[in-house]
Amino acid sequence: MNGIYHGYRAPQDGAPTLVFANSLGTDLRVWDRVVAELPEGWGILRQDKRGHGLSQDTAAALSIETMTDDVEALLDYYGIGHFTGVGLSVGGLIMQRLALRRAGTMTHLVLSDTAAKIGSPEIWNPRIETVLASGIQAISDAILARWFAPGYDAKEDFSMWRLMLERTPAQGYADVCAAIRDADYTAELKQIQQPTLVLCGSDDCSTPPELVKATADGISNASFVTIADAGHLPCVEQPSHFTTLLRDHVAK
Incomplete structure (x- = not known):
């Protein structure tokens, strides 16, 4: 829908x-x-961000707000009422926005390996320039080292x-980098009212545990948990x- 590849299970x-x-x-x-x-009867909505996976690349400007628009369009398309938002990294920024936009229907929030502000222009601008000039392959080793705990590179x-990672279109990747660079929702954290579970891999070098915990501390109804032997992608x-943590949180 609208160039967004997605999958839904009622x-x-x-x-x-x-x-x-x-x-x-x-x-x-x-x-x-x-x-x-997860239980087979649970509803699931997943989608590829613009410029990622099978979704179309972005047209004009891309931001966390416009990516949140895409999720809202899917919620409306399927008539989804109450739901739990689960966001990983930049997906966590999207879910922070959705928690405020859909305060009456998002019942629970799960934020994994994310923060209200991730990085700075000094980090993101050189990455954008490199990807656009040389492709993601030029930085993939460094990214993968932050994605996973030590030793995961030996797994099949x-x-x-x-x-x-490397098949992500360079322009789509760069556009999302710029969206992350320009987002800072620190001041809005206190407005999130949903029961919130904040998770972080103990070996995450992209959004370190202390950064993620600081975001949890800014949410009034949040708990923070580290997951051992995981980097930036504990869900993997x-x-x-x-x-288990997700199911227990939703049951509260």
Whole structure:
């Protein structure tokens, strides 16, 4: 819909619906292992951000706000009422905005490896320039080292994640980098009222635990948990632990 590739599974018998938002450089498959461990009757909405996966590249300016618009359009298209928002990295920024826009229907919020402000222009601008000039392959080793805990590169599926990253269109990746660079929702954290679970991989070098915890501290009704032996993508490295925490949170 509107150039956004997405997948939806309707809930059964009053089960909860989870709405997922992905990290930079990944597509909706980043949630596969978590979804596989959720009850079959739970509702699931996943989508690829613009310029990622099978979604079309951006047209004009892209921002966290316009990516949130895309999620809202899907919510309206499927008539989704109450739901839990689950956001990873830049997906967490999107879900922070959605928590305020849909305050009456988002019942719970889960933020993983994210913050109200991630990085600075001094970090993002050189990355954007490099990707546009030389492609994502020029920085993929450094990114993958931050994505995973030490030793994960020896696992059989590591090459799949490399390919997912490197096949992301350079312009789409750069546009999302710029959107992250320009976003700062620190002042709005206190407005989030949903029960919020904030997670972070203990070995996350992209959004370190202390940064993620500071975001949790800014939300009045939030709890913070670190997940051992995981980097920036605990939903990939420790899906069972991630899913248990998610299910317990939604049940509250």
